[in-house]
Amino acid sequence: MLISNEEYQHYKPLLFSLGYRLLGSVVETEDMLQETFLKASLINEENIENKKAYLCKMMTNRCLDLLKSSSRRNDYIGPWNPEPLMLDHLHAIDPSELLLQKEGLSVAYLRMMEHLKPDERAVLLLREVFDFPYAEIANTIEKKEENCRKIFSRAKQKISAVEGESLDYERNKNLVNRFIEAFQKQNTNVLLELISEKVTLFSDGGGKVHAAVRPIESFSNVLAFLFGISKKAPADFQFHVKTVNQQPAILIYMYGKLQSIINFYIQDETINEIYITMNPDKLFSS
Numbered sequence: 395m396l397i398s399n400e401e402y403q404h405y406k407p408l409l410f411s412l413g414y415r416l417l418g419s420v421v422e423t424e425d426m427l428q429e430t431f432l433k434a435s436l437i438n439e440e441n442i443e444n445k446k447a448y449l450c451k452m453m454t455n456r457c458l459d460l461l462k463s464s465s466r467r468n469d470y471i472g473p474w475n476p477e478p479l480m481l482d483h484l485h486a487i488d489p490s491e492l493l494l495q496k497e498g499l500s501v502a503y504l505r506m507m508e509h510l511k512p513d514e515r516a517v518l519l520l521r522e523v524f525d526f527p528y529a530e531i532a533n534t535i536e537k538k539e540e541n542c543r544k545i546f547s548r549a550k551q552k553i554s555a556v557e558g559e560s561l562d563y564e565r566n567k568n569l570v571n572r573f574i575e576a577f578q579k580q581n582t583n584v585l586l587e588l589i590s591e592k593v594t595l596f597s598d599g600g601g602k603v604h605a606a607v608r609p610i611e612s613f614s615n616v617l618a619f620l621f622g623i624s625k626k627a628p629a630d631f632q633f634h635v636k637t638v639n640q641q642p643a644i645l646i647y648m649y650g651k652l653q654s655i656i657n658f659y660i661q662d663e664t665i666n667e668i669y670i671t672m673n674p675d676k677l678f679s680s
């Protein structure tokens with residue numbers, strides 16, 4: 395299938411966007427992207443009626459094969475957070491074109507995707523985020539339309555917990571800044587207004603750096619954990635609020651390099667979950 399440079403640049407953002415949502419990994423997505431275009435270049439173009447649909451099918455199936463065969467989640471040490479996506483660091487893809495579809499990118503959404511079976515992920519994304527018709531989805535994952543509708547309904551029920559998530563960037567950024575100020579002043583009363591009493595913190599070190607190997611639950615336990623980390627911070631500790639996965643996040647720098655990224659699940663003006671990603675393999679591309 396002959397693909398011109400213009401077509402390559404045109405389809406690349408869509409395929410990356412699809413793959414990242416399926417895998418939650420920038421590195422794996424880029425690998426699948428290269429494989430897809432390489433394989434596509436070897437196919438007889440005469441048999442291809444719709445390049446976009448065909449490329450999406452190839453990309454989807456490669457990601458599904460990886461999800462079904464990979465044991466990386468089973469062997470992973472501690473909580474798993476998706477690899478942070480910072481568009482200004484993604485040199486290979488034009489950020490202005492990457493996310494025509496902004497839904498389904500938050501850390502909370504991607505973590506919930508981990509509760510879905512591979513086919514459920516594919517159907518949910520193709521239908522809800524990319525607005526593919528069921529006929530095209532059925533062709534992509536090689537199942538009947540009726541089955542795809544049932545799979546979609548099942549997936550929606552499983553992921554319903556994050557449907558109330560706030561994606562209002564400016565409002566969320568304001569809340570994150572208030573959180574930072576209250577945390578620095580150790581103003582517990584203000585923090586109680588901003589953070590749910592049932593808040594859960596997921597610390598992802600992947601067994602490569604020191605991190606909590608189990609989720610930390612409740613306001614008091616989470617605050618104790620965060621205050622404990624801050625007390626051990628070195629003199630060159632710095633932080634910045636930047637856009638990660640299309641939402642405001644806190645980037646922590648220690649010893650002259652990025653040490654962690656903190657994302658939030660915000661609902662009803664309240665922080666319900668906190669995600670700290672420290673696995674250096676996930677920060678390398680950020």
